[in-house]
Amino acid sequence: MIPKDRAVTSTPTLQVRLRAITFEADTIIHLEFVNMASGQPLPAFSAGAHIDLHLPTPNGLLVRSYSLLNDPRETHRYCIGVNRDAQSRGGSRHVHDVLRVGQVLAISPPRNHFPLDENAPFxxxxxxxxxxxxxxxxxxxxxxxxxxxxxxxxxxxxxxxxxxxxxxxxxxxxxxxxxxxxxxxxxxxxxxxxxxxxxxxxxxxxxxxxxxxxxxxxxxxxxxxxxxxxxxxYFAAKDAAATEGGFTVELARSRKTLVVPPGKTILDCLIDIQVEPPFSCREGVCGTCEVRVLEGTPDHRDLVLSDAEHAINDRMMVCCSGAKSPKLVLDI
Ligand code: FES
Missing domain, CATH: 3.40.50.80 (Nucleotide-binding domain of ferredoxin-NADP reductase (FNR) module)
Structure with a gap:
């Protein structure tokens, strides 16, 4: 069985060094990462962006998303804040208990599903x-x-x-x-x-x-x-994932077809056949598992895309969303 928190990723990662950890509040620490290639800038980011930390643990790789909090004009560092969550599935606990200054970590490049409108008057x-x-x-x-x-x-x-x-x-x-x-x-x-x-x-x-x-x-x-x-x-799902099943998914690039049974998400089935896209939260809040939809109508359950984006039906989060049509064709 694949551990729930296992995550596989095929997207490129960056190697960063944990330069500093600072106490911020009762359960909150501030972490600062710099490029492993000393003196080299990090990829630019925009306000509202997040990075995924790849955390190797004895039980497998955890991938957890954290918002970047520093000024987006800075290119020499990424800063995040991590709350030690009492309901932690392992991510924040690992960050607090295991990470130490000087360690090297793989992270995703910044992605932004929560952008700032730069033309607002206020x-x-x-x-x-x-x-x-x-x-x-x-x-x-x-x-x-x-x-x-x-x-x-x-x-x-x-x-x-x-x-x-x-x-x-x-x-x-x-x-x-x-x-x-x-x-x-x-x-x-x-x-x-x-x-x-x-x-x-x-x-x-x-x-x-x-x-x-x-x-x-x-x-x-x-x-x-x-x-x-x-x-x-959102940090966490507000609706249950679609596990009603009973539809077919065609994987256009892998040339495979699978039937999603009741009790499983599309991502569960993709993991079963080892064609999984990158994923992290498994709750529809981080956007990591986004996949292009080539045909069919998803049953969107994520909190990443807006209602207008859902209505276009050209992409979906396979960790939590299902299908309203008998068949989906995905660009995997
Ligand atoms: S893994 Fe986070 S949205 Fe699907």
Missing amino acids: NVFIAGGIGITPMLAMIARSQALGIPWRLHYAARTHQHAGFLTTLAAYHGQPGADVALYFDHEPCGQMLDLERVVGSLPDGAHVYCCGPLPMLQAYERATTALPTARVHRE
Whole structure:
């Protein structure tokens, strides 16, 4: 049996060295990676991008996605923040317990499913917990572009909130505004998403990243806004993967056909015949397993593509999505 966390990847990887680990908050560390080829720049990235860390463990290779948090103008390093997740399937625990300064790691080049609209007149960022990480890169980019911004950042307490020093450096800068919410502190304030969304400046774009209840509340609060101005990134699935089965998948490049039975995802079946694409989260949130659809109608269950992108039906996440048509033809 293939371990659940095994991931195989055929995409190119980069070798980076872990240059520094810094304590950020109770369960959060900050990691800085530099190019193995000393002095060479790393591939450029845009605000909202993430990298996949390839973590060799005794139980197989774990691939885990983390948002880049540093200023996208920097080409000498990639920085991420990792929360030690109590529900960890092994990734964040491995990062906290095993990784040490000086180690060399394989990572994916940066990919971005949560891009910043650089033409917005105003940006509002809403972050819960470790969801602050993509916002830090977006804030740096907004600042560089001269786009005014406001951050609403919620955590249980000051001790649970990372990157407060980074945020404090923006204090007093033109166009910058930070509001903090610590609902587990005496006299702490709750973040009121309805109020935040109800008082957006004209034309503002709004971005949210945080735990599932926050994102669900955000989606309810933003239903009346034009979708082009509403952006979000999930950490975890909100719907179950499609495992109803009962359809056929033709693999155009491999010239194979498989029948997906009830109880399995397309990715499970691809792993069985060893034609798996790269994959990581297996929950439809990272975008690693995206495959082109040549024919048929997917039953999209991912949280990576937008509704408009789903409607085009030219690509799908095979870890969680199924089929509405009897047959899919995939570019694998
Ligand atoms: S593996 Fe992450 S979206 Fe499919």
